[in-house]
Amino acid sequence: MSEDPASGYRFVAASGPRVRTDVIDAYVFRRGGGEGGAVEFLQLLRAGPPLANTWHPMMAHIEVRETAVDCLWRELGEELGIVKGGASVVGVWAMEQVHPFFIAELDAIVMSPRFAVEVSGDWSPRLNDEHKAHRWVSAREIESAFMWPGQIAACREIIDRLLPEGSLMRERARVV
Numbered sequence: 162m163s164e165d166p167a168s169g170y171r172f173v174a175a176s177g178p179r180v181r182t183d184v185i186d187a188y189v190f191r192r193g194g195g196e197g198g199a200v201e202f203l204q205l206l207r208a209g210p211p212l213a214n215t216w217h218p219m220m221a222h223i224e225v226r227e228t229a230v231d232c233l234w235r236e237l238g239e240e241l242g243i244v245k246g247g248a249s250v251v252g253v254w255a256m257e258q259v260h261p262f263f264i265a266e267l268d269a270i271v272m273s274p275r276f277a278v279e280v281s282g283d284w285s286p287r288l289n290d291e292h293k294a295h296r297w298v299s300a301r302e303i304e305s306a307f308m309w310p311g312q313i314a315a316c317r318e319i320i321d322r323l324l325p326e327g328s329l330m331r332e333r334a335r336v337v
Contacts, residue, residue: 178263184273185229186260187219187237188315191297192324193282200324201297202316203286204306205240208293211266215308216296218315220273229274230255230336237278242287245337251279253337254330256318260311276336277319 189203204216221236223229233253237243243250256275263270286295298306303316322330 179267179269181267181269181271182273183223184271185221185223185232185236186273186275186312186315187221187233187278188256188275188319189219189237189241189243189278189280189286190319191280191282191284200300200320202300202303202319203241204296204298205286205288205292206294206296208291211264214293216306217308218312230276233276233278233336240286240289240291243278243280249281249284250337251281252331252335253278254323254334255336256315256334257322257330258311258314258318260315262309262311275315277323 190200191203192200203218205219206216207213219236219240221232221240223232224235227235234245238245254277256277258275260273260275261270262273288295300316300320303313307313307316322328323334324331
């Protein structure tokens, strides 16, 4: 253990939780699917642990030597049947906030890049075996339908910062 007398901080080699950056979140949404053409967010019912029987946006693990964007496209295809360049994809954006969360069982802090994926209003997911079901959640249901405050904040970021016409985020953060 070492100590920095000027700051008062102690430093212990290999102590504290690990920091992981190998997970992404994707918030798939559509316009026009709900009443009055309102925005709706896709939620997936997880089939297996650790989040079995809970509703979430798409979450995925980045493979070795894979970028976050490459992971996004791979997992969109595997989990939902979305193909890069496919007619159902309206746009994809990198979101500003990285989602930090703690997993006590792993003693790990996860820093998860987030993406917004807009699909056409008539698109429907083709789920793999990681999910039991899907549902569309309206903007007014976000608070009650999403489990974690960070997920609610991501939906709000999309509604407030990405969707308005002329939005700088919509213009500058576009991946596709």
